[in-house]
Amino acid sequence: MNIKSLHLKHNILLAPMAGITDLSCRLLMRPFGLGLAFTEMVSANGLVLGGDATRDLLTSVPEDRPLGIQLFGENPATLAEACRQVGPHGDLIDLNMGCPVKKVVRSGAGSALMQTPKRVAQIVAAMRRATDLPLTVKIRAGWDQSSINFLEIARIAEQEGADAVTLHPRTRSQGFSGTADWALIGELKHRATIPIIGSGDIFEAEDARRMLNETGCDAVMIGRGCYGNPWLAKNFLALQNEQAAVAPSLEDCRDVAFRHMEIFLRYNNERKAVLDMRKHLCWYAKGLPGAAQFRASINQACSIDEMRTLIRHFFEHAATIEVP
Ligand SMILES: Cc1cc2nc3c(=O)[nH]c(=O)nc-3n(C[C@H](O)[C@H](O)[C@H](O)COP(=O)(O)O)c2cc1C
Structure with a gap:
C-alpha cells in the first residue's frame, strides 16, 4: 500500500x-x-x-x-x-x-x-x-x-x-x-x-x-x-497468508512484558517506568490465573526491581496452575 x-x-x-x-x-x-x-x-x-x-x-x-x-x-x-x-x-x-x-x-x-x-x-x-x-x-x-x-x-x-x-x-x-x-x-x-x-x-x-x-x-x-x-x-x-495464528505461551507473555519494560527504561527514568508500565504489565497478565492479585501488587510497586520480581513470580505461579 x-x-x-x-x-x-x-x-x-x-x-x-x-x-x-x-x-x-x-x-x-x-x-x-x-x-x-x-x-x-x-x-x-x-x-x-x-x-x-x-x-x-x-x-x-x-x-x-x-x-x-x-x-x-x-x-x-x-x-x-x-x-x-x-x-x-x-x-x-x-x-x-x-x-x-x-x-x-x-x-x-x-x-x-x-x-x-x-x-x-x-x-x-x-x-x-x-x-x-x-x-x-x-x-x-x-x-x-x-x-x-x-x-x-x-x-x-x-x-x-x-x-x-x-x-x-x-x-x-x-x-x-x-x-x-x-x-x-x-x-x-x-x-x-x-x-x-x-x-x-x-x-x-x-x-x-x-x-x-x-x-x-x-x-x-x-x-x-x-x-x-x-x-x-x-x-x-x-x-x-493462510498461515496458522500463534497463541502466545506463558513464556511468550512473560518475555514480552520484560522486553517492554527494558525498552521503556532505555528512554525513561525509573520513576516514570514504575508508573507508566503498570497498565501494560496488567494487560500482559490479563485473563491468566492470579491476574487480579498481580494487578493489585503491581499497582503498589515502587521500584523496577520489585516489578521484575512480581512479574517473575506471577508467571511462575501461572505455569503451575492447570487450565481446564
Ligand atoms: C487511550 C486512547 C488514546 C487515544 N489517543 C488517540 C490520539 O492521540 N489520537 C487519535 O487520533 N486517536 C486516539 N485514540 C483513538 C484510537 O486511535 C482509535 O481510533 C480508537 O481507539 C478506535 O480503535 P480501537 O477500537 O481499535 O481502539 C485513542 C484511543 C484510546 C483508547
Whole structure:
C-alpha cells in the first residue's frame, strides 16, 4: 500500500493513542509486523510555543520507522508551522479530528473540527502548503448522531490535498461506547479516490480481516486490541497468508512484558517506568490465573526491581496452575 510517496509493507497500522503509543510501545510492536505506527497526538500550539513535554513526544530512533506524526490544533497557521517543525522527525503527518476529550474540544481542536468544515479546509490547505510529506487526516463519523458528516469532511480534506483518510466510525458523543459502524468505512471507501484506513473495534486478527473484506478499506488500524497483545498484527498477517495464528505461551507473555519494560527504561527514568508500565504489565497478565492479585501488587510497586520480581513470580505461579 502507498500513501503518496510512502510505501507501507503491511496494511495493518498502529493507531495514535495518547498515553499508550510512546516510543517504547512502538518499538515493542514493530517486529510483529506493522506497516506504520503513529506518535501520540502532539499539540501544534505546544510545539510552536516551545514546550519541552510536547517536543518529547517526537522522540524516535531509526528503528522506529515508518513513523506518522499526529498533530492536533485549531489554528491553520500554527498547524502549518508545526508541520514545518516536525517534518524531519517522521515520514507522514496526520491531523487529529477525532479526539473527544473536553479540554481539546473546548479549544476547537480534535473532534470539534468536525463541526467547522470551513476551518478544516483552511487547516488542511495550510498544512499541505507547509509540508511535502504525505498528509493524512483522522476523523470520526461526526459530532453526534444528528450531524454525521464524515463524507463531507473527508471530501474537503481530499480536495485540499490530504493523501489518505482514517475513519473511526463513532461520533464524538459516542466516545468509545457502542460499536464502530464499519458500514460507514465502506461508504467512504466507495466515494473516495485516496486510500481509506479503517479504525475501530479490531480486537482479533479475524476482526481485521473482516473489516478489510466488508468495507474494502485499504488498511486497518489497531488501537485497544494491541493492549497486552502485540501478536495481533502478526496473526493478522499470518491469516492473510493462510498461515496458522500463534497463541502466545506463558513464556511468550512473560518475555514480552520484560522486553517492554527494558525498552521503556532505555528512554525513561525509573520513576516514570514504575508508573507508566503498570497498565501494560496488567494487560500482559490479563485473563491468566492470579491476574487480579498481580494487578493489585503491581499497582503498589515502587521500584523496577520489585516489578521484575512480581512479574517473575506471577508467571511462575501461572505455569503451575492447570487450565481446564
Ligand atoms: C487511550 C486512547 C488514546 C487515544 N489517543 C488517540 C490520539 O492521540 N489520537 C487519535 O487520533 N486517536 C486516539 N485514540 C483513538 C484510537 O486511535 C482509535 O481510533 C480508537 O481507539 C478506535 O480503535 P480501537 O477500537 O481499535 O481502539 C485513542 C484511543 C484510546 C483508547
